[in-house]
Amino acid sequence: MTSTGFNHLQDELKRLKSTDRPAIIRAIAEAREQGDLAENAEYHAARERQGFIEGRVMELEDKIARAEVIDVSKLSGKAVKFGATVTLEDEETEEKTVYQIVGEDEADISKGRLSVTSPVARALIGKTIGDNVEVSTPRGARAYEIAKVQFK
Secondary structure (H helix, E strand, C coil), rough: CHHHHHHHHHHHHHHHHHHHHHHHHHHHHHHHCCCCCCHHHHHHHHHHHHHHHHHHHHHHHHHHCCCCCCHHHCCCCCCCCCCEEEEECCCCCCCEEEEEEHHHHEEEHCEEEEECCHHHHHCCCCCCCCCCEEEEEEEEEEEEHHHHEEEE
C-alpha cells in the first residue's frame, strides 16, 4: 500500500481506540443502569456496536502489521506499476481520465484511486505510454490509450 493509505489505516485505528471504544463502553454502562438487560434495546445495540469496533480494531492491527508500504515518490519509469498515476484516453470519446493504482484498502474510484486488483489496473500493469488497452467493464468493453505515466 502507499504511505497515504497506511496513514489512513493508522488514523482510523487511533480513532477507534481513543474515541469510539471509550464512548461505547460508556454507552454500555449507561444501558446497564437502566435495568433489565433482556429487554434493553440500547444495551443490545451498544454491545453489537462494541463487537463491530473490536473486530475492526483487530482487522486494522493485522493489516498494519503485515503492510508493505511503498514510497511512490521514489518510483520511476515509463511502465505502469503499483503507485503509478496513469492518464488514460478513451479511444471512442477521447475523454481523459486519471487514476492512481493503489492497494485494495485505499481504493476510492471517486478520488481516482484504483485498486491494483481491479480489471482496469490489471490490464494496465506493465504497459507503457502509447500502448492500447482493452478492458471489460460493467458498461461493456472499453479501449484506452495510455497517455501519461507518473509517479508522484
